[in-house]
Amino acid sequence: PRAARQPTAMAPVRIAVLGAGGVGCWVAGRLALAGQKPALFARGEGLAALRAKGLTVLGPDRAELAVLGPDKLTVAQEAADAGPVDVLVVAVKTHQLAGAAGLVTEVMNTNKSCLVVPFLNGVGATEDLAALLAARGVADAHRRVMGGVAKCVCYLSAPGVVVFALELSLLLGPVPGAGPEAAEVLARAAAACTIAGIPTTVSPSPQALQEALWAKFLITGVLGPVTALCRAPLDVVMGSEGPREVARRCMLEMQTVGVAAGVRVPDEAVQDALDAGASAEPGATLSTTRDVLAGRPSEARDFCGTVVRLGARHGVPTPATSLVLWALEPQEARARGEVQFALDGLGD
Numbered sequence: 001p002r003a004a005r006q007p008t009a010m011a012p013v014r015i016a017v018l019g020a021g022g023v024g025c026w027v028a029g030r031l032a033l034a035g036q037k038p039a040l041f042a043r044g045e046g047l048a049a050l051r052a053k054g055l056t057v058l059g060p061d062r063a064e065l066a067v068l069g070p071d072k073l074t075v076a077q078e079a080a081d082a083g084p085v086d087v088l089v090v091a092v093k094t095h096q097l098a099g100a101a102g103l104v105t106e107v108m109n110t111n112k113s114c115l116v117v118p119f120l121n122g123v124g125a126t127e128d129l130a131a132l133l134a135a136r137g138v139a140d141a142h143r144r145v146m147g148g149v150a151k152c153v154c155y156l157s158a159p160g161v162v163v164f165a166l167e168l169s170l171l172l173g174p175v176p177g178a179g180p181e182a183a184e185v186l187a188r189a190a191a192a193c194t195i196a197g198i199p200t201t202v203s204p205s206p207q208a209l210q211e212a213l214w215a216k217f218l219i220t221g222v223l224g225p226v227t228a229l230c231r232a233p234l235d236v237v238m239g240s241e242g243p244r245e246v247a248r249r250c251m252l253e254m255q256t257v258g259v260a261a262g263v264r265v266p267d268e269a270v271q272d273a274l275d276a277g278a279s280a281e282p283g284a285t286l287s288t289t290r291d292v293l294a295g296r297p298s299e300a301r302d303f304c305g306t307v308v309r310l311g312a313r314h315g316v317p318t319p320a321t322s323l324v325l326w327a328l329e330p331q332e333a334r335a336r337g338e339v340q341f342a343l344d345g346l347g348d
Contacts, residue, residue, distance in 0.1 A: 013188040014038070016076070016085040016107065018100060020046040022154040022287065023119050024091035025162035027170070027198065029057045032072040033065075034196035039074040039082035041103060049160030050075045056161040065164070079106035086111070087189045090118040090129065091150070093287075094302040095336075097125065101132040108138050115185050117172055119150040121220045121287075121299055122306060123213045123258075126175060146186060147173035147209040149216055155287065170200040173209030207264070214258045214265050218273035221303040222250045224288030225324050228300055231293060234280035248274060249320035254307050260314035292328065297335045300328045 017028040020042035028040040032055070042050050054069040076082040088107050092100050097120065108114050116133075118125040126147045133141035151168035170193055172186045186202050193200035203209040226247045227237045237243040251270045258265040291298035304325035311318035333339045 011188060013086045013185065013192050014084050015087045015089060015189060015192060016082050017041065017089045017091060018103060018107075019089075019091035019096075020050065020156075020160075021091060021093070022156055022162060023150050023152060024089070025055060025057075025156065026152055026154040026164060026167065027089055027091065027119070027150070027193070028073060029055055029066075029068060029162060029164070030167075030196040030198050031192065032068045033057070035072075036192060036196060037072060037074060039076045039085065041076045041082070043077065045159040046156075047075065047077055049158070053160055058157065058161065058163045060163070060165050062157075062163065079103065079110045082107065084111060085114050086185060088114055088116045089148070090116060090120070090125075092120065093291075093297070094120055094122050094125070094299045095297055097129060098132060101129065101136060104129070105133055105136045105138055108133065108141075108144065112139075113181075113185075114144070115182055115189075116145045117148040117186075117189070118145070119148045119170070121217070121224075122302060123210070123217050123221075124306065130175075143175065143177050143179065143182070146175055146178065146182065147203070147206070147213070149173075149209070149212045151216065153284070155290070167198065170198055171203055171209065171212050172200065173203035173212075174206060176206055210263045211265070214254075214263050215269050215272070217258075217303075218251050218254055218265075218269055219276050220286060220288070221307070222247055222254060222273070223277045224286040224298075225300040225304055225328060226250065227286060228289045228292035228298065229324055229327055231289075233283045233285050233289075234277050235282050235284065238274070238278040238280070244274070246320060246324070247277065250307075250324060253311065253316070253318045253321050257307050257310045257314065257316050257318065260316050261310055292331060292335075295331075295335055298328075298332060301325065301332050304328070 016039035017024045018041040028038045031038040054067050056067050057065040059065050130142045130145040149171040153166035154164050157163050190200040190202050230237050230243050255265045288298045288300050304321050307321045308318050
């Protein structure tokens with residue numbers, strides 16, 4: 001495993017993670033490997049697997065790095081299971097955020113000074129979660145939900161088994177009005193994650209955080225849906241002239257929408273996102289692609305829908321993004337149980 005750094009003199013911080021998917025298990029796994037004993041909230045098959053066998057961590061080559069049992073990792077289902085929490089990381093899919101709000105509320109009401117850092121794809125998680133919590137009566141919700149950007153390729157190969165395929169970094173960010181106490185807690189959380197082997201920084205401003213969110217959105221919010229539509233990995237899509245041009249046009253639309261919404265999205269960000277896709281390892285996929293191909297609900301509707309809605313609000317045409325959204329919609333509606341259909345000649 002990646003070597004943990006030497007502890008600093010900064011006061012300790014207890015981090016809990018809600019969501020036992022790839023990102024959540026990466027953060028919780030690294031903290032656990034460093035001896036920080038985080039809490040990991042899970043449900044369903046993931047909860048059962050983690051309680052029965054612990055969290056199994058695999059490296060990029062699928063070699064086993066560790067099995068983290070209850071002495072290293074607290075597996076939780078309810079807020080009371082987790083113990084004290086200073087920072088709650090929320091690492092669920094965009095369409096799962098509303099369903100997670102109840103448990104987030106429980107944790108925040110149990111830990112009155114707890115901050116929440118959502119590591120979701122897309123660009124509106126902080127505002128959406130704060131609104132959900134405020135509607136549930138959480139005190140100071142809009143000043144306690146921070147911002148976050150996770151950069152990694154980590155995924156589950158089975159319930160309770162996470163693959164650390166590519167580990168990069170975390171960015172934590174303040175929100176307007178959060179105050180110096182929140183900044184201090186974020187600094188402690190960043191130090192804890194860095195000590196655990198995840199390079200983590202705190203954004204200098206809410207504006208800088210938004211720029212980082214949109215830079216990542218150019219990759220996940222475009223290449224995920226486009227590769228899902230093509231039913232092919234990143235290297236194949238980016239090596240094909242037509243699909244690559246579709247991705248480029250979607251990125252240009254997203255950039256224009258972001259600028260119209262008041263975010264600085266520089267011209268080079270589009271080329272950087274295209275280069276990131278082109279540099280992918282053979283066979284590499286994004287979570288949206290994996291979900292669509294497996295018939296699971298995906299974030300394609302949320303990603304493309306955000307761009308189309310913001311485009312309509314700001315008078316920016318989004319024809320390429322709209323086409324990708326419309327083409328994926330039947331599959332997405334089927335995966336979410338909104339429609340049922342069979343494909344004659346292909347079985348179920």
